[in-house]
Amino acid sequence: MANIIRIPPHHFIHVLDTNSNVTRLDVGPKIFIKQDHEKVVTGKDPVPMTSIPPRSFAVINNPVIRNPDKSLSIDKYGQVNVRHGDQEIRFHEDYPDPFPLYPREEIIGRVTALRVVAPDTALLIESERAFTDEEENKRQPGDLWYFKGPGTYYPRIEERVVREVEAKKIKVNQALKLRAQRELTDIEGNIRKAGEDWLIRTPGAYLPGVYETVIETLEAKILTDYKAIAVRATRAFIDVYGIKRKAGEEWLVTSEMSPLHIIDVYEEFIGDVKITVLDKNQYCVVLDPFDKELGTNRYGFKEQRWGERSFFLIPGESLEGGIKNKYILADDEALLLRAKEGLHSEGEDRKPGDRWMIYGPCSYMPPTQVEILEVRKAIPLHINEGIYVRDIKSGQVRSEIGKSYMLKPHEELWEMELSDVVEELLSQQGQARTNKTRVVTYKCPANSIVQVYDYKSKVSRTVLGPNLVMLSPDEQFTVNILSGGKPKRVGVIKTLHLMLGPDFSTDIIEVDTSDHCRLRLQLSYNWKFNIDKSDEETHKQVFKVRDFVGNLCNFMASRVRGAVAGASFDQFHRESARIIRKSVFGLDESGHVNDDFKFDENNLVLTNVDIQSVEPVDRQTKERLQESVTMAIEITTQTEEAKARHASERQAQEAEGQLEKLRIEGQLKVEAENNKLYLLKSQTENVESEGIATATAKAMTEKNRIEAQSKKDAAELNSRAEKLKRENEINHTKEKQSLEIEYQRKIDDLEITKARRLAEIESEKFKGIIRSIGSDTLVAISEAGPKMQAELLGGLGLTGYMLCDTENPINLFNTAQGMLGAAANQQPNN
The missing domain is CATH 3.30.479.30 (Band 7 domain)
Structure with a gap:
C-alpha cells in the first residue's frame, strides 16, 4: 500500500521518473500508484495547492516559462522550463483558483495582502532593474518615484518599496520649507538647483517630491496696525511682494503690505517692531533716519518727529532717549539750554556752547541742535532763607536772601563747605x-x-x-x-x-x-x-x-x-x-x-x-574730722528723736480714740443695712416661689398643647400621605392601562397596515399577471377546450391559476388542476 498515494482535490505531488530523470506534476483528485522507476520527491503526503485570496499576491521563485498562448514551455525531454534565479508575482486576478507549484517552483514566504495606500500618502519606489512600466515610463536602476494614494499598490519584481511617505499638512498661515537634493523641477514648474531652498505656501496637503527634503514648517508672523517685523536679506532676491532686495538689506514688513508674513528662505528675522505713537505733547529724535529717496539710512544725522503721529522705526533707526514730552513751563520755571551746533533761535544766532534760557509760561520742544541742561525753577526764599549763587564766568560767589530768585544762564548753585x-x-x-x-x-x-x-x-x-x-x-x-x-x-x-x-x-x-x-x-x-x-x-x-x-x-x-x-x-x-x-x-x-x-x-x-x-x-585727718562731726550729729539726732517720740505717742493716742469712735458708728450703720437686707431677701424669695410655680404651670400647659398639636399634625400628614399613595397607585394603573391600550392599538394598526399592504401587493401582482397574459389570451383560453387550455397554459408555464371577475376576487392559487381539469399533465406546485 506504500506505493499507492491518494491525492485529494487541490493537492499535488511531484514524481521523478528515474529512467528519464524528468519530474512531472500530478494533481488530485486521483489515486497515484507509484511504479518502480518512479519516486515522489514532495514527501509522503500530497502538498496543498497555493490559494491567493482576493486583493493578495504571492511571490514565486524559479517560475515556469509560458508561451505567448499561455501554455507551458516544455523542453524536448518533457521537463517544464523554469526561469532559474528569477521571481514572479502572482495576483488573485490572474490566479483566482488554487494552483500547484511546478517542479523547482518555490513560494517565498506567505501569501501577502496587497498594500492599500491611504489618501495624502505615497510609497517611495526604487527601480532595481531597467524596465518600462504600464505608463510607458522607462525606468533605470536606482530611479525613484512615488505611487500616490488613494489606491492599491501592485508590486513588481523590478522595483522595491523604500518607505511610506506622508503628505505634509500645510495649514492656513503656514508654509513648508523645502530643499532640493539635486536639480529638479518643483510642483510650480520652477527649476531648482541642488541645495536650493524654497517655500510652499498653498494650504493643504503637500507631498514632497522624491528629491525634496522638508526642512521645517514656518508659521506666519501676524502683522497689525501696532506691530511690524524687521527682516534682513541674506542674499539678493525678489521678495514675495515683487521688490528687489540686496544682500544685507534690512526693511520693515507692515500690515499695509500684508496682514501676514512668512519669513522667506532668503530672509532673516531680526525682531518685532512696535509702533511708536506720539501724542500732541510728545516728540522724539530719530538717529540715522531712513531716506526714502536714497533708499538708505543717513548715518550720523538726526531727525526730529513730533505728534500727533505714529510710525514704525525702520531697521537702522533708533530713538535718542526714547519718547520725550514737550517741556511745559509754568511762570516760575525756565529751561537752561546749550547749543551743540550753530543755529538761529529766539531771534538770535547761537554758537556751539552758548547757554541761554527759555522762560515760562510756555511749551517748548528743543531742536536737535540744542541740549537741555536742566529745568530751573524760581527758588522761593523766606526773609530768613537764602542760597549761594556762583557766576561761572567770573567765579564769584554771592548769596541771595529773602526773595524769590531764578538763576541766570551763567549762574549755578554753589555748595558751602563747613568743617566736620x-x-x-x-x-x-x-x-x-x-x-x-x-x-x-x-x-x-x-x-x-x-x-x-x-x-x-x-x-x-x-x-x-x-x-x-x-x-x-x-x-x-x-x-x-x-x-x-x-x-x-x-x-x-x-x-x-x-x-x-x-x-x-x-x-x-x-x-x-x-x-x-x-x-x-x-x-x-x-x-x-x-x-x-x-x-x-x-x-x-x-x-x-x-x-x-x-x-x-x-x-x-x-x-x-x-x-x-x-x-x-x-x-x-x-x-x-x-x-x-x-x-x-x-x-x-x-x-x-x-x-x-x-x-x-x-x-x-x-x-x-x-x-x-x-x-x-x-x-587720718579726715577720720578725726569725721568723728567730731559724727558726735555732734549724734547729740543732735538723739535730741530730735526724743522730741519726735513724744509727739508720735500723743498723736497715736488721739488717733486710737478717733478710730474707736468711728468703729462704733460703723457698726450701727451695718446693723441698719442688715435689717434692710433681710427684708429684701424675704421679698425676693416670695417672688421667686411665685415665679417658679407660674412658670411650671405655663410649661405644662404649653407641653400638653404642643403634644396635642403634634399628634394632630401627624394624623393630618399620615392621612395626606395615604391619600397621595392611593392617588399615585390610581394614576400608575391608569397610565399603565392607557399605555397597554395604546400599545395594542399600534399593534392592531400595524397588523391592519400589513394586511392592507399584502392585499395591495397581491392585487398588484395579480394585475401584473393579467397584464402579462393579455386579454386576447384570456379570451382564447375561455373559448378553447380543456385540452387547448392545458396546452396554452403549459406553453405559458402557468399551472395553478383560476380566472374570476373583480366582483368575486377569489384567490385560489395553485389550483390549476381544478380549473383546467385532468387535461393538465403537470403536477401542481405548492
Whole structure:
C-alpha cells in the first residue's frame, strides 16, 4: 500500500521518473500508484495547492516559462522550463483558483495582502532593474518615484518599496520649507538647483517630491496696525511682494503690505517692531533716519518727529532717549539750554556752547541742535532763607536772601563747605544741613554771642542773641573750645556761641595749710560778661581769651592756694569762707572784701564764689574730722528723736480714740443695712416661689398643647400621605392601562397596515399577471377546450391559476388542476 498515494482535490505531488530523470506534476483528485522507476520527491503526503485570496499576491521563485498562448514551455525531454534565479508575482486576478507549484517552483514566504495606500500618502519606489512600466515610463536602476494614494499598490519584481511617505499638512498661515537634493523641477514648474531652498505656501496637503527634503514648517508672523517685523536679506532676491532686495538689506514688513508674513528662505528675522505713537505733547529724535529717496539710512544725522503721529522705526533707526514730552513751563520755571551746533533761535544766532534760557509760561520742544541742561525753577526764599549763587564766568560767589530768585544762564548753585566740627555742632543743635546750597544759618540763643570770621576781608563780626546768624560765602563760624569737668580739663566743651551770663563754673582744687594739712576744695564761681550791647568792640573782647573758663579757674585756684597756705588748719576751718572770698575778690582800701573781680582782657566779671565742700586729703585727718562731726550729729539726732517720740505717742493716742469712735458708728450703720437686707431677701424669695410655680404651670400647659398639636399634625400628614399613595397607585394603573391600550392599538394598526399592504401587493401582482397574459389570451383560453387550455397554459408555464371577475376576487392559487381539469399533465406546485 506504500506505493499507492491518494491525492485529494487541490493537492499535488511531484514524481521523478528515474529512467528519464524528468519530474512531472500530478494533481488530485486521483489515486497515484507509484511504479518502480518512479519516486515522489514532495514527501509522503500530497502538498496543498497555493490559494491567493482576493486583493493578495504571492511571490514565486524559479517560475515556469509560458508561451505567448499561455501554455507551458516544455523542453524536448518533457521537463517544464523554469526561469532559474528569477521571481514572479502572482495576483488573485490572474490566479483566482488554487494552483500547484511546478517542479523547482518555490513560494517565498506567505501569501501577502496587497498594500492599500491611504489618501495624502505615497510609497517611495526604487527601480532595481531597467524596465518600462504600464505608463510607458522607462525606468533605470536606482530611479525613484512615488505611487500616490488613494489606491492599491501592485508590486513588481523590478522595483522595491523604500518607505511610506506622508503628505505634509500645510495649514492656513503656514508654509513648508523645502530643499532640493539635486536639480529638479518643483510642483510650480520652477527649476531648482541642488541645495536650493524654497517655500510652499498653498494650504493643504503637500507631498514632497522624491528629491525634496522638508526642512521645517514656518508659521506666519501676524502683522497689525501696532506691530511690524524687521527682516534682513541674506542674499539678493525678489521678495514675495515683487521688490528687489540686496544682500544685507534690512526693511520693515507692515500690515499695509500684508496682514501676514512668512519669513522667506532668503530672509532673516531680526525682531518685532512696535509702533511708536506720539501724542500732541510728545516728540522724539530719530538717529540715522531712513531716506526714502536714497533708499538708505543717513548715518550720523538726526531727525526730529513730533505728534500727533505714529510710525514704525525702520531697521537702522533708533530713538535718542526714547519718547520725550514737550517741556511745559509754568511762570516760575525756565529751561537752561546749550547749543551743540550753530543755529538761529529766539531771534538770535547761537554758537556751539552758548547757554541761554527759555522762560515760562510756555511749551517748548528743543531742536536737535540744542541740549537741555536742566529745568530751573524760581527758588522761593523766606526773609530768613537764602542760597549761594556762583557766576561761572567770573567765579564769584554771592548769596541771595529773602526773595524769590531764578538763576541766570551763567549762574549755578554753589555748595558751602563747613568743617566736620561745625557740622557736628549744628546737628547737635537740631540745625543739620540737608541742602548745602542753602545759606548756612544758626539760631543764636538768648543772652549769648556768636563770632563769625570773613576770610576774604579778614574781618570778624559778632552777633548777639537771640538772633539768626547767616553766613556769607566767605564766612566761617568761630568754634569755641572751653575747659570742662571737675576738676577742669582742656577741650571738653565745643560750642559755636558763648553764654554772656550770669552763669557759674565749678572746679575742684587741692590746697595746703601752713601746718601741712592737705585739703580738697570744691568751689563754684559765679560770673558774667560785662559788655555794652551798642559797642561792637566790647563784643569782640569776649573772644580775646580762647578758653575763658580754664583761665578763670586756673587764676582763682592759684590765688586760693596762696591764701590757704598762710593759714593753719584750725584757722582755715573757722574762717574758710572769709579766707577764700578775700583771696578771690581782694580787699579794698578800707580793708573790706570787694564785691566782684574783673578780667580786663575780656570784660569777664566774677560776682560770687561758693564753697561747696571742704575735705581733707589725708585719711587720718579726715577720720578725726569725721568723728567730731559724727558726735555732734549724734547729740543732735538723739535730741530730735526724743522730741519726735513724744509727739508720735500723743498723736497715736488721739488717733486710737478717733478710730474707736468711728468703729462704733460703723457698726450701727451695718446693723441698719442688715435689717434692710433681710427684708429684701424675704421679698425676693416670695417672688421667686411665685415665679417658679407660674412658670411650671405655663410649661405644662404649653407641653400638653404642643403634644396635642403634634399628634394632630401627624394624623393630618399620615392621612395626606395615604391619600397621595392611593392617588399615585390610581394614576400608575391608569397610565399603565392607557399605555397597554395604546400599545395594542399600534399593534392592531400595524397588523391592519400589513394586511392592507399584502392585499395591495397581491392585487398588484395579480394585475401584473393579467397584464402579462393579455386579454386576447384570456379570451382564447375561455373559448378553447380543456385540452387547448392545458396546452396554452403549459406553453405559458402557468399551472395553478383560476380566472374570476373583480366582483368575486377569489384567490385560489395553485389550483390549476381544478380549473383546467385532468387535461393538465403537470403536477401542481405548492
